[in-house]
Each structure stands twice: as C-alpha cells, then as structure tokens.
Amino acid sequence: MTTCRLYYWPSIQGRGELVRLAFEDTGTRYVDVARKPGGLDKMLKLMREGKSLEPFAPPFLETDGVVFAQTANILAFLGPRLGLVPEDEASRLHVAQLQLTIADIFAEAHDTHHPIASGLYYDDQKREARKRSAAFVRDRLPKFLGYFNRVLDRSGDYLVGAAASYTDLSLFQVVEGLRYAFPKAMAALEPTLPRVVAHHDRIALRPRLARYLASSRRIPFNEDGIFRRYPELDTRP
Amino acid sequence: MTTCRLYYWPSIQGRGELVRLAFEDTGTRYVDVARKPGGLDKMLKLMREGKSLEPFAPPFLETDGVVFAQTANILAFLGPRLGLVPEDEASRLHVAQLQLTIADIFAEAHDTHHPIASGLYYDDQKREARKRSAAFVRDRLPKFLGYFNRVLDRSGDYLVGAAASYTDLSLFQVVEGLRYAFPKAMAALEPTLPRVVAHHDRIALRPRLARYLASSRRIPFNEDGIFRRYPELDTRP
Numbered sequence: 001m002t003t004c005r006l007y008y009w010p011s012i013q014g015r016g017e018l019v020r021l022a023f024e025d026t027g028t029r030y031v032d033v034a035r036k037p038g039g040l041d042k043m044l045k046l047m048r049e050g051k052s053l054e055p056f057a058p059p060f061l062e063t064d065g066v067v068f069a070q071t072a073n074i075l076a077f078l079g080p081r082l083g084l085v086p087e088d089e090a091s092r093l094h095v096a097q098l099q100l101t102i103a104d105i106f107a108e109a110h111d112t113h114h115p116i117a118s119g120l121y122y123d124d125q126k127r128e129a130r131k132r133s134a135a136f137v138r139d140r141l142p143k144f145l146g147y148f149n150r151v152l153d154r155s156g157d158y159l160v161g162a163a164a165s166y167t168d169l170s171l172f173q174v175v176e177g178l179r180y181a182f183p184k185a186m187a188a189l190e191p192t193l194p195r196v197v198a199h200h201d202r203i204a205l206r207p208r209l210a211r212y213l214a215s216s217r218r219i220p221f222n223e224d225g226i227f228r229r230y231p232e233l234d235t236r237p
Numbered sequence: 238m239t240t241c242r243l244y245y246w247p248s249i250q251g252r253g254e255l256v257r258l259a260f261e262d263t264g265t266r267y268v269d270v271a272r273k274p275g276g277l278d279k280m281l282k283l284m285r286e287g288k289s290l291e292p293f294a295p296p297f298l299e300t301d302g303v304v305f306a307q308t309a310n311i312l313a314f315l316g317p318r319l320g321l322v323p324e325d326e327a328s329r330l331h332v333a334q335l336q337l338t339i340a341d342i343f344a345e346a347h348d349t350h351h352p353i354a355s356g357l358y359y360d361d362q363k364r365e366a367r368k369r370s371a372a373f374v375r376d377r378l379p380k381f382l383g384y385f386n387r388v389l390d391r392s393g394d395y396l397v398g399a400a401a402s403y404t405d406l407s408l409f410q411v412v413e414g415l416r417y418a419f420p421k422a423m424a425a426l427e428p429t430l431p432r433v434v435a436h437h438d439r440i441a442l443r444p445r446l447a448r449y450l451a452s453s454r455r456i457p458f459n460e461d462g463i464f465r466r467y468p469e470l471d472t473r474p
Contacts, residue, residue: 053331053397056338056384068330070337072309077330093305093314094290100307101293103337107344115352116365117372128353128365135354147293160290 001081003029005062007043007055010034012225013177013218015071015106016059021169022075024212026082032217034058072099075166084169086161094160098151098167105144105174109181110226112136112233122223122230133233137185141178142237145193152195157202164203171196172203177227182234189237238318240266242299244280244292247271249462250414250455252308252343253296258406259312261449263319269454271295309336312403321406323398331397335388335404342381342411346418347463349373349470359460359467370470374422378415379474382430389432394439401440408433409440414464419471426474 004023008016010032023030033039046067047055055069061077068074076096079085085095110118115132116125148171151159158168175196179186190197204210212218221227241260245253247269260267270276283304284292292306298314305311313333316322322332347355352369353362385408388396395405412433416423427434441447449455458464 052327053334053388053392054384055334056341056381064327066327066330068327068334070334073330073333073337076313076333090289090303090305093303093310096310096313097290097292097305097307100310100340104293104344107341111348111352115348116368117376119372119376125368128368131353131362131365135356139354139356144293147291151290155290 002063002065003031004078005031005033006059007033007046007062008059010040011219011222013173013221013227014059014225015103017173017219018071018102018166018170019059019061019074019078020217021173021209021212022078022082022084022166024217025164025169025206025209026084027208028082033062072096072103075099075170079166082166084164084166086163086165091160091165095165095167098148098159099170101144101147102167102170102174106226108136108140108144109177112181113228113230122228126232129230129233134235137182137235137237141182141185142189142192145178145189145196148199149193149195152199157199159199164206168199168203169209172200172209175200177221180221181227181229183229184234185237239300239302240268241315242268242270243296244270244283244299245296247277248456248459250410250458250464251296251462252340254410254456255308255339255403255407256296256298256311256315257454258410258446258449259315259319259321259403261454262401262406262443262446263321264445265319270299309333309340312336312407316403319403321401321403323400323402328397328402332402332404335385335396336407338381338384339404339407339411343463345373345377345381346414349418350465350467359465363469366467366470371472374419374472374474378419378422379426379429382415382426382433385436386430386432389436394436396436401443405436405440406446409437409446412437414458417458418464418466420466421471422474 006016006019034043059071059074060067060069061074085092112133113122113129114125115128158164159171243253243256271280296308296311297304297306298311322329349370350359350366351362352365395401
C-alpha cells in the first residue's frame with residue numbers, strides 16, 4: 001500500500017477522525033491532505049473533478065492510485081492492512097456490521113443539532129433540535145450504547161476477537177463525542193454501561209493512541225463538527 | 238455458500254429490498270424468513286438472543302453458520318458470490334462507496350417523515366416533516382441524484398464497470414422509492430437526470446428482475462416503509 005492520503009475537513013474531527021485513529025493507533029504514516037498548506041483546495045478540486053469516481057463527500061482516501069470514499073469502506077480496506085481486524089471472514093463481517101452501526105450513531109448525533117436541514121444554521125432549527133435531541137437522549141442513546149454494552153458483555157475486552165479492531169477505536173470515539181456533546185446525559189447513563197466505559201478506558205490507554213490524543217494533531221471538539229456541545233440539547237435520559 | 242436466510246420485516250420493502258433484489262436478479266434461491274409462518278418470531282428471537290453477535294436491527298443474513306447485519310455489509314458479502322461486482326479491488330471499493338451513499342439516501346428519505354424520532358407517530362411530527370421534506374426535495378434530492386447522474390455520465394450503462402453490480406440494483410430501487418414518495422418532485426427533477434432515468438429503465442428490463450417486480454413476492458410500497466407517500470410532503474424542488 002502506498003502512503004495513504006486522507007482527505008477530510010481540516011478543522012473538525014468528524015467522520016475523518018475514525019480514519020485518523022486507525023492510522024495513529026498503528027503508527028502508520030499518512031498525509032492529512034487538507035491540513036497541509038493548499039491542501040483544502042486540492043480536496044475541493046478532487047471532489048469537483050474526481051479521478052475515476054468522484055466522492056460524494058469527505059472523508060476519502062487515496063492510495064495505490066485509487067481514490068475512494070465512505071468511512072466504513074475506508075476502514076474495511078485499511079483493517080487487514082493495518083492489522084486492525086481479525087483474520088477470519090465471520091469476524092470481519094461482524095466488525096463491519098458494528099462499524100456501520102457506529103456510522104448510524106454518527107448520523108443521528110449530527111441530526112440532533114440539524115434535524116431539518118444540514119444546509120440551514122443551527123439557530124434556524126433550534127426548536128426542532130430540542131425535540132430531536134430529547135428523543136435521541138431518551139430513546140436512541142440508551143438503545144445504541146446498551147447494544148454495545150451487551151456485545152462487550154459477551155465478547156470480553158474487545159468487540160470482536162481477542163485484540164482491538166478498527167471498530168474498537170471507533171466506539172472509543174463515539175463515547176468521546178457523546179461525552180463532549182451530552183455531558184449530563186452521559187453522566188446519567190454511564191452507570192448502566194459498565195462494559196462500554198471500561199472499554200473506552202482500555203482503548204484510551206493504548207500508548208500510540210494516548211500520545212496522539214495529547215498531541216496538537218488531535219483537533220479539539222468544536223461546534224462545527226458532528227458532536228456539538230449545545231447545553232440546551234443536553235437533557236436527562 | 239449455504240442457502241441464504243434473509244431476516245427482514247415481512248410487510249415492507251425497506252432496506253431488506255436491496256438484498257432481495259440481488260437474490261432475485263441473479264435467480265439465487267433464498268429464504269425470506271420472516272415472511273414464512275412463524276418466521277417473524279424467529280427473527281425477533283434472533284435479535285434478542287443473537288448467535289455470536291446479535292444484529293442491532295434487520296436486515297440480517299444467515300449463511301455458512303454466520304449471522305451478520307447491515308445492508309451494505311450483506312451486499313458486499315454477496316456481491317462476489319452472486320457475480321454482482323467486478324473482479325478488481327478498485328471497482329469493489331467504488332461499488333461499496335456508492336452503496337453507502339445509497340444507504341445515506343435511505344436514511345434521509347426515512348427522516349423526511351420522521352425528522353424528530355422514529356419512535357413517534359408521523360402525525361406527532363408532521364409539522365417538522367414538512368420542513369425537512371421541503372429541504373430534502375429542494376437540496377438533497379438534486380444533490381444525491383445529480384451525483385449519480387454525473388457518475389453514470391462518466392461510466393456508461395452501469396455505475397462501475399461493464400455489467401450491473403448490486404449498487405445498480407439499489408439505485409434502481411432508490412428511483413422507484415422516490416417516485417413513489419415524491420411523484421411531483423421527481424416529475425419536476427427527472428428531466429435534469431437523463432442518465433439516472435435511462436439507467437432505471439435499463440435495470441427494469443432485466444428479465445429476472447422484471448418477473449420479480451411483477452410477482453406477488455414484491456411487496457407493494459406502503460406507509461410503513463422507508464419511502465412513504467404523504468402528499469403534503471411532496472413539494473416542488
């Protein structure tokens with residue numbers, strides 16, 4: 001595999017962070033293109049003109065002369081190459097299944113602050129955002145995280161198999177993001193999710209990952225990303 | 238591959254239809270478990286108890302002793318086995334990329350009628366549904382379908398490569414669903430999407446698929462599925 005060039009918005013963690021975590025945790029050299037001088041223009045140009053197949057949206061990856069998009073697709077490609085997925089096909093299908101469920105969490109977390117249209121400002125859909133967030137915190141958050149808690153209850157230290165796969169890194173990021181966006185809701189919910197919390201702490205201790213998280217390469221959470229801290233949306237479950 | 242057992246809600250097309258289309262178009266024998274007597278109970282039991290890894294939601298597939306979920310994951314597994322994907326890895330990455338973009342369309346189409354919570358009735362979020370649908374029809378529909386039109390403009394008769402892949406069948410279903418849910422909006426938009434329309438018509442002529450579409454195995458669209466016809470949501474782009 002030639003050096004991977006990741007294309008993603010330079011000022012947010014967003015979905016691209018799930019790819020960054022896979023590179024960082026494995027000490028894999030990669031170029032975060034849009035964070036280099038002139039890189040954002042390169043990214044936008046590639047989105048307009050494509051190569052063989054234009055991506056619909058970032059993140060997308062360039063390696064071995066191919067450009068391809070969609071976070072779960074990128075991670076399914078990288079998993080075997082970075083040693084971040086078990087060898088057997090059944091396990092890989094399960095890792096991919098969990099990753100797509102995490103993609104669903106990301107989409108729903110985004111829509112808590114943009115329930116009407118991603119093209120409108122938050123302030124123009126604040127009323128609806130309150131309603132959607134309340135339902136997310138009350139119904140969806142316990143359902144999603146309760147699911148991962150049950151999976152871990154059965155599987156042990158990692159979601160699938162005996163070592164961390166890329167979806168373990170992504171679940172770590174889900175907890176990070178939800179704690180940022182919904183601190184009160186998460187504080188109320190976490191006592192019911194001991195496996196998820198222990199799993200988060202286990203992943204956080206991985207040496208390369210810990211160094212990355214403490215570095216300036218880790219973009220802080222902010223109100224342009226998927227997980228946004230709007231106190232009025234952080235209700236009790 | 239042992240005979241595939243598909244688990245999906247028995248009364249809607251929904252996401253499961255994308256898997257059904259792959260089986261039907263290739264004349265592959267499969268069991269649509271929840272549509273058999275007692276099958277729905279079997280599906281719900283498997284969701285509660287799992288096997289090695291419980292699915293978060295239908296559809297899920299059982300074959301070769303493994304149960305796994307998520308539509309795009311199921312199709313990525315079936316693609317090579319049913320001859321519904323090109324041989325080379327770059328093409329497979331592109332097919333998977335397009336399939337995940339179609340998954341995004343499905344999620345957004347669902348949220349046009351359920352923008353606040355999937356657990357609430359449509360009538361309890363009708364006001365917000367009107368706003369979300371207007372934005373979907375105005376911004377997202379042209380963006381998504383314009384994207385696929387550009388891809389086809391470059392690729393030819395099929396999205397990737399020289400023959401139909403599973404994502405061609407899924408794009409056909411997107412157009413079917415959108416025409417059902419948003420007939421006025423689609424009538425206004427389709428003249429700008431000649432490639433997408435020609436592609437839909439090309440897929441519809443595939444003999445096995447055409448026989449399936451005319452059969453009683455094809456569940457009609459209805460207001461329990463992803464694509465719902467609520468005339469008040471069918472605005473002009």
